[in-house]
Amino acid sequence: DIIDGDFVSNEPEIVFQIDYEGPFPIDDTTAVRYYLDNKPIPYSAMQVEHDSVNQSIRSTYRPPLENGDHFIKIASEAFNLDRFFTVSNELKIVDLYNYPNPFSDETAFTFKLTRIPEEVIIKIYTVAGRLIKNIYLTSSDLKTDFNKIEWDGRDEDGDKIANGVYLYKVILKDQDESQSYTQKLAVMR
Secondary structure, eight states: OOOTTEEEOSSOOEEEEEEOOSOOOTTOTTSSEEEETTEEOOGGGSEEEEETTTTEEEEEEOOOOOSEEEEEEEEOSSOEEEEEEEEOOSOOEEEEEEESSSBSSOEEEEEEESSOOSEEEEEEEETTOOEEEEEEEEGGGOOSEEEEEEEOSBOTTSOBOOSEEEEEEEEEEETTEEEEEEEEEEEOO
């Protein structure tokens, strides 16, 4: 599901699924119209599957997209649906947080990725600078846009960390490119 403002890959698989009740003109290619950036998407450019038992139509479209903001719309006599999204080939994190913060037993690192890097490393440090935990993620663990990484609040030895303030650094690595972001987290039991 695309929510307005999401980041999307520059080679997305866009799936339109319409569930209907009662009669629906599935043979009429003009009954539902699809648009990308206010330009009609030809019916022939999509892979369309009809499921008359479950009364649904699933249309898949795989367009190459350029960097920037895009607009997608589905329209018929019965409904209109539109979404805005962004494509960016720039490697960066947006909206990096851990929640809850402060936490007592566990927290989750949440962030949006503009594109999927080869790896993400989350390093957790004491305020004195001692590394207490590494969390490694590969590209198969990640997705474009929203990611949520759970952490049980334990160090590398498996012990619960003490109350206090800590720093975490999120490092993105992709080929010869690297980005890092640092934030604070707190533990209160």
